[in-house]
Amino acid sequence: MPVLSPVELFTPRLKLRWMDERDVDAHFAVFSDPDVTRYWSSGPWTSLEQAREHIAAAQAAYADGSGMRLGAELIGTGKLIGSVSLHRFVDASRRCEVGYALARVHWGGGYVSEALRALLNYGFTALDLNRIEADVDPRNGASARVLEKLGFQREGYMPERWIVQGEPADTVYYGLLRRHWKG
Template sequence: MPTIHLPTIETARLRLRPLLEADIPAHYAVFSDSDVARYWSREPWTDIVQAEESIKAILAAQADGSEARFGIELLSTGELIGNVGLHHFFGSNRRCEIGYALGSRHWGQGYATEALRAAIRHGFEALDLNRIEADIDPRNIGSARVLEKLGFRKEGFMPERWFVFGEFADTVNYGLLKRYWDEA
C-alpha cells in the first residue's frame, strides 16, 4: 500500500488523530496498565523506552504504508486515552487487521465502539477495503461485545495461540466484510 495519510476524524466525543512523539507518556500509561495488557498478546510495559520504541515503529509503519494507527483523544479534555489501528494490509485482497487499546479507566463508556466505528468507516471508505479482521482472547467479553456490536462475525478459534502472564491463551478470529457494514 502507498504512504497512508491519516486524517483527523472527529466523532461525537472523540478525535482520532495521528500519534506523535509527544504522546509517549500517554501511550505508556495505556500499555503499562495490567488490566489493558491482560488480554493483549504481551505483558504490560515496564519502561517508558518501550513506548518510545512503539511510537517510532508506528510512525515508520505509517510512512511505509503498512499501518494506519490513530490516537484516541477525548474532545472534552484533549487527553489521549488509547489507539486504534488498521495494520497487516493485504492490498491485492483489500483486507487488513484492526487492533485497539483503551486505558482501563475509560472502559464501559462506549469510547471503544465510537473509535472503532470511525476507523472502520475510514478503512472501507478512504482505503477501499473489503474486509477487516480482528482476533481477541475469548475471555475478553467487553472486546467481543464491541466487535459484535459493529457487525463483526466470529469466524474461527485458535487454542493456545499466545503465552502471556505465564499461561497459554486462546484466540477467537472475527471478520467484517464491507457488505455486512453496508447492510447495518
C-alpha cells in the same frame, strides 16, 4: 500497502489522530496497566522507552503503508485515552486487521465502539478495504461484545495460538465484510 496520509477523524467525543512524541506519557499509562494488557500479546510496559519505541514503530508504519495507529483523544481536554489501529494489510485481498486499547478508567463508556466506528468507516471508504479482521482472546468478553455490536461475525477458534505472559491463550477470529458494514 495503502498510501497513508495524515488523517484526523472526529466522533461526537473523540478526535482520532496520528500519534507522535507528545503522546509518550499517555501511551505508556495505557500500556503499563496490567488490566489493559491482560489479553495483549505482551505484558505491561515498564519504561517510557517502550512507549517511545511503539510510537516510532507506528510512525514507520505510516511511512511504509503497513499500518496506522491513531491516538484517541478526548475532544475538549485533548487527553489521549487510548488508540485504535489498522495493520497487517494484504493488498491483493484488500484486507487488514484492527486493534484497540483504552485506558481502564474509560472502560464501559462506549469510547472503543465510537472510535472503531469511525476507523472502520475510514477503512472501508477511504482505503477501499473489503474485509477487516480481529483476533480476540475468548476470555475477553468485553472486546468480543464491541466487535459484535459493530457487525463483526465470529468465524473461527484456535486453541493455544499464543503464549501470553507465559500462559497459552486461545484465539477467536472475527471478520467484517464491507458489504455488511452499516457505518
